[in-house]
Amino acid sequence: DQQVKQNSPSLSVQEGRISILNCDYTNSMFDYFLWYKKYPAEGPTFLISISSIKDKNEDGRFTVFLNKSAKHLSLHIVPSQPGDSAVYFCAARKSAGGTSYGKLTFGQGTILTVHP
Amino acid sequence: DAGVTQSPTHLIKTRGQHVTLRCSPISGHKSVSWYQQVLGQGPQFIFQYYEKEERGRGNFPDRFSARQFPNYSSELNVNALLLGDSALYLCASSLRGDRSYEQYFGPGTRLTVT
Numbered sequence: 001d002q003q004v005k006q007n008s009p010s011l012s013v014q015e016g017r018i019s020i021l022n023c024d025y026t027n028s029m030f031d032y033f034l035w036y037k038k039y040p041a042e043g044p045t046f047l048i049s050i051s052s053i054k055d056k057n058e059d060g061r062f063t064v065f066l067n068k069s070a071k072h073l074s075l076h077i078v079p080s081q082p083g084d085s086a087v088y089f090c091a092a093r094k095s096a097g098g099t100s101y102g103k104l105t106f107g108q109g110t111i112l113t114v115h116p
Numbered sequence: 117d118a119g120v121t122q123s124p125t126h127l128i129k130t131r132g133q134h135v136t137l138r139c140s141p142i143s144g145h146k147s148v149s150w151y152q153q154v155l156g157q158g159p160q161f162i163f164q165y166y167e168k169e170e171r172g173r174g175n176f177p178d179r180f181s182a183r184q185f186p187n188y189s190s191e192l193n194v195n196a197l198l199l200g201d202s203a204l205y206l207c208a209s210s211l212r213g214d215r216s217y218e219q220y221f222g223p224g225t226r227l228t229v230t
Contacts, residue, residue, distance in 0.1 A: 004158075031217075032217035034217065034218075034219075036221075041223070042223055042224075043120070043206050043208075043221030043222050043223045043224050044159070044206070044221045045221070046218065046219070046220055046221075049217065049218060089158050089159070091158070093217040102147060102149055102164035102166070102171055102172050102210065102217075102219075103149070103161040103164065103172050103174065104149075104151075104159075104161060104208075104217070104219060105161070106158025106159050106160070107158050108156070108157055108158050109156075109157075109158055
């Protein structure tokens, strides 16, 4: 049961342009959504998060948009830089109160390549 | 500030053996979670510990166990290793139980079972 899905295995963009990474989810009990970036041989690095009560959160070049009715979120990177090339994971957390409230459910990841 | 540290970096074990992986959280973080990541997939939740108590468990067999120590470091133990246990094991720490959605990951331990 894949509750968080990233349907694009890879994305290639030119330096300076916008990168848009997409993520879909099925569980309406998720209350926080996060994006992580992962380089080879390193652990995932936290990028940005958004609460389910918001529809947008911005941090520098990174903006996350949440469309609850469509159960869809996206990460925009503007402008894209070659150093952004990595695997990007979206993750979601179910609202607190039950067991496994600290559990993050991850998508499969999208490989972003930014060409100079 | 030191981030999450994990040891060992990588190790090779034989089927049927036992393994212990270690994790030290970011200073001040009291919650530790463990994840398994196999190639081509996102991390899968195994356990969460907060204040030395198990607060969450993923869909993993009883061969997997963990504990958290008074200094908030943690161990993940896997018994009777199978080939399918080969993966990157990630530890993550967070500041408080109710803000556990902001998890910060260590570099992982690469386990190979032959």
